[in-house]
Amino acid sequence: MNRQLMTGNAAAAWGARLADIDYVPAFPITPQTEIIETLSSWFDSGAMQGRMTVLESEHSMITAAGAAAATGVRVFTATSSQGLLHAMEMIYTVAGWRAPFVLVNVSRGLSAPITLEPDHNDVLAARDSGFLQLHCSTCQEVLDSVLMAYRLAEHAEVRLPVIVNQDGFYLSFTREPVQIPDQDQAKAFVGPYDGANIRFRASMPESQAVAVLGGSPYSYFRYECHLAMQQALSVYAEVAEEFEQRFGRYHGIIESFQAEDADYLYVMMGCFATKAKQAVLSLREAGVKIGLLRPRLLRPFPAQQLIDACAGKKALAVIDQNLSMGKGGVLHAELTSVLYGQSDAPPVVASFIGGLGGRDISQEEFFRIAEVLQIAGKSGQTPQPRLLYTQEEWTEFKKLQSIAVYERHEQKEQP
Amino acid sequence: MSETIYRRMKDLPSTHLLGAGTATCAGCGGLQALHQIYDVFGDKTVFINAAGCMTLLSVYPFTPFSGSWLYTAMGSAPAGAQGVRDALDILQAKKRMPASEDLTAVVLSGDGSAYGMGVSSTSGAIDRNLDFLYICYDNEGYGNTGQQFSCATPHGAKTATSTGASGYPGFKKDLFSLWVANKPAYVATVIGSEPLDLARKVEKAKKIKGPRLLIALAPCPTGWGFDPEQSSEIGKLAVKTGIWPLKEYSDGQVVHSKIPKNRLPVEDYLQRQGRFAHLFKPQRNEALLQGIQRRIDDYWRDIDGT
Ligand SMILES: Cc1ncc(C[n+]2csc(CCOP(=O)(O)OP(=O)(O)O)c2C)c(N)n1
Numbered sequence: 097m098n099r100q101l102m103t104g105n106a107a108a109a110w111g112a113r114l115a116d117i118d119y120v121p122a123f124p125i126t127p128q129t130e131i132i133e134t135l136s137s138w139f140d141s142g143a144m145q146g147r148m149t150v151l152e153s154e155h156s157m158i159t160a161a162g163a164a165a166a167t168g169v170r171v172f173t174a175t176s177s178q179g180l181l182h183a184m185e186m187i188y189t190v191a192g193w194r195a196p197f198v199l200v201n202v203s204r205g206l207s208a209p210i211t212l213e214p215d216h217n218d219v220l221a222a223r224d225s226g227f228l229q230l231h232c233s234t235c236q237e238v239l240d241s242v243l244m245a246y247r248l249a250e251h252a253e254v255r256l257p258v259i260v261n262q263d264g265f266y267l268s269f270t271r272e273p274v275q276i277p278d279q280d281q282a283k284a285f286v287g288p289y290d291g292a293n294i295r296f297r298a299s300m301p302e303s304q305a306v307a308v309l310g311g312s313p314y315s316y317f318r319y320e321c322h323l324a325m326q327q328a329l330s331v332y333a334e335v336a337e338e339f340e341q342r343f344g345r346y347h348g349i350i351e352s353f354q355a356e357d358a359d360y361l362y363v364m365m366g367c368f369a370t371k372a373k374q375a376v377l378s379l380r381e382a383g384v385k386i387g388l389l390r391p392r393l394l395r396p397f398p399a400q401q402l403i404d405a406c407a408g409k410k411a412l413a414v415i416d417q418n419l420s421m422g423k424g425g426v427l428h429a430e431l432t433s434v435l436y437g438q439s440d441a442p443p444v445v446a447s448f449i450g451g452l453g454g455r456d457i458s459q460e461e462f463f464r465i466a467e468v469l470q471i472a473g474k475s476g477q478t479p480q481p482r483l484l485y486t487q488e489e490w491t492e493f494k495k496l497q498s499i500a501v502y503e504r505h506e507q508k509e510q511p
Numbered sequence: 512m513s514e515t516i517y518r519r520m521k522d523l524p525s526t527h528l529l530g531a532g533t534a535t536c537a538g539c540g541g542l543q544a545l546h547q548i549y550d551v552f553g554d555k556t557v558f559i560n561a562a563g564c565m566t567l568l569s570v571y572p573f574t575p576f577s578g579s580w581l582y583t584a585m586g587s588a589p590a591g592a593q594g595v596r597d598a599l600d601i602l603q604a605k606k607r608m609p610a611s612e613d614l615t616a617v618v619l620s621g622d623g624s625a626y627g628m629g630v631s632s633t634s635g636a637i638d639r640n641l642d643f644l645y646i647c648y649d650n651e652g653y654g655n656t657g658q659q660f661s662c663a664t665p666h667g668a669k670t671a672t673s674t675g676a677s678g679y680p681g682f683k684k685d686l687f688s689l690w691v692a693n694k695p696a697y698v699a700t701v702i703g704s705e706p707l708d709l710a711r712k713v714e715k716a717k718k719i720k721g722p723r724l725l726i727a728l729a730p731c732p733t734g735w736g737f738d739p740e741q742s743s744e745i746g747k748l749a750v751k752t753g754i755w756p757l758k759e760y761s762d763g764q765v766v767h768s769k770i771p772k773n774r775l776p777v778e779d780y781l782q783r784q785g786r787f788a789h790l791f792k793p794q795r796n797e798a799l800l801q802g803i804q805r806r807i808d809d810y811w812r813d814i815d816g817t
């Protein structure tokens with residue numbers, strides 16, 4: 097087996113190449129560009145057979161992706177942040193078409209203020225669209241997840257598009273050792289594209305995505321999507337098992353790290369979970385029984401798996417790299433909603449918001465969160481949601497503000 | 512157009528590829544044009560539709576199309592055509608589909624999409640030299656949402672969002688020139704009330720590859736305010752008054768296919784429609800009427816030398 101140092105972006109491109117895709121509609125956005133540049137060079141060199149079309153926007157890119165998948169070819173595309181939002185109308189639309197394809201999102205914070213650095217608000221904006229969501233924490237997982245995503249997307253009982261998410265910069269531009277599966281083995285795993293009943297042919301006229309009148313057919317089709325999405329959980333479990341048999345790597349619905357005997361858990365998605373694991377190791381040495389849960393699937397939401405994994409714990413800390421304005425952390429809300437009413441649910445589910453716009457989460461902060469959890473676990477009192485932000489950051493930011501205000505006064509502008 | 516098979520009215524196809532009983536308004540000029548275009552172009556097509564009146568042609572579980580259909584959204588139907596075209600090409604290149612199964616990607620949208628929201632997507636498709644046919648039925652407003660003005664609305668027309676004494680203050684955008692400036696394969700204006708002219712242009716568009724546009728002026732009884740039975744009459748007047756020039760662009764040249772002799776005054780067209788009633792009652796808006804006429808005269812001066 098071929099092992100190489102590669103970025104998350106290169107891993108995503110390798111996933112697409114090994115899945116034997118036919119078509120890449122594309123539009124550039126940082127930090128996703130390396131993915132399409134890599135694929136473009138492979139099409140040019142003949143390493144890949146198929147076509148790349150550069151569209152004039154992500155709205156068009158996703159339209160073309162859905163239309164091509166509905167015509168009968170295997171489609172891969174990638175975007176990030178504002179691109180995903182620009183395409184949002186079509187994200188919902190192509191999911192409603194039941195067009196099976198894979199979209200890698202390289203997470204990046206949303207405007208305004210504009211930033212290039214990552215958090216998860218972009219991908220979470222697509223949460224209710226009908227796209228499945230797989231969240232990765234290593235470059236290897238990115239490659240493997242793309243392969244698995246095609247199996248999910250094209251499965252007869254699912255037939256929905258999939259987003260494979262990786263964190264911008266932290267994964268997209270970080271080189272890690274990645275095993276590249278053998279092309280034939282990957283091809284055998286993914287299988288040939290089966291457009292089944294969705295394709296346009298002269299001999300077989302089809303009408304897709306026609307209008308409906310009245311709520312009853314509408315409800316029917318929307319609910320069908322929901323059921324297919326739920327069905328995807330058991331399909332995922334099968335796919336993950338088969339993947340392990342073939343390639344020796346297991347990517348479960350939830351990654352569970354030292355969680356079984358733990359009293360306390362960090363619950364989080366994405367690559368910062370690897371930092372949390374480091375904190376778990378240190379804390380375990382110090383005698384704190386803490387572990388980590390990392391849901392890899394956000395949609396469909398693995399409710400029962402999370403309920404089971406959290407059962408009997410003293411306290412959880414959900415660390416969200418996102419902020420739902422006026423509400424708080426999205427994963428926190430998702431998790432508490434399924435834990436509610438469960439007899440052995442943890443009494444404390446604390447919410448922490450961190451890592452917005454690329455802000456790091458330090459080991460000290462993970463330790464501090466563990467302290468808060470232990471105190472809360474004893475008292476049974478859930479602490480107020482908290483934004484991870486240090487005194488030092490506050491001082492630094494105040495400095496920036498004073499410069500901005502000073503400059504404005506110098507130029508005799510109204511504040 | 513010497514090589515046309517459509518010399519007389521009886522040469523026109525009577526296939527009725529588009530089924531009857533659709534949900535459009537009685538007398539819809541857009542539907543009239545679509546019927547004719549479809550019959551000449553044939554049903555080895557996949558229509559890629561943008562939001563508008565024609566979206567309600569296919570309502571689950573029925574469709575009047577004997578070919579294929581895909582509804583996209585208001586802003587990106589040409590990108591849908593791109594995806595379908597690319598996929599069909601790939602399938603043939605990889606020998607997963609015989610060439611006999613090939614289809615033409617046909618975008619179907621109203622003016623709101625073609626002149627406005629869909630321009631970015633259209634522009635991209637032209638840049639990429641996409642092989643597709645774009646049919647725009649131009650009812651000069653957002654018809655489906657109740658005839659608000661679009662950038663295809665003519666100067667002075669009353670719409671649901673230009674209700675003032677002078678109607679729509681803007682001027683109809685020149686979509687024909689917008690396309691022509693980018694040197695596509697083919698562009699033509701048509702109207703359902705001139706079926707021979709329309710059939711010849713569709714016949715031509717069918718033989719050409721690349722980005723092709725047909726703009727069909729679509730007299731709209733509901734939005735324009737006239738009796739449905741007058742639809743063809745209004746269409747004919749649009750041509751006879753010169754307000755809707757019938758022309759085509761191919762091989763780098765614009766040619767008028769029908770130059771109205773003894774052009775009628777534009778008033779003959781305007782006063783038949785409720786959307787222009789305020790130009791005549793309670794009193795004539797002479798300045799506006801003259802302005803409209805002058806712009807038509809200016810247009811034709813270079814063409815017919817009047
Ligand atoms: C993004 C978006 N905005 C608004 C609408 C609402 N809408 C549906 S049809 C329509 C009018 C379309 O006008 P036009 O393209 O001229 O077609 P017509 O309705 O006249 O057939 C509008 C505004 C929509 N479907 N999508």
Ligand code: SF4
Pocket residue numbers: 535536537538539540541542564650654655729730731732733734
């Ligand atoms: S509103 Fe006008 S364009 Fe729309 S269906 Fe009715 S007549 Fe046709």
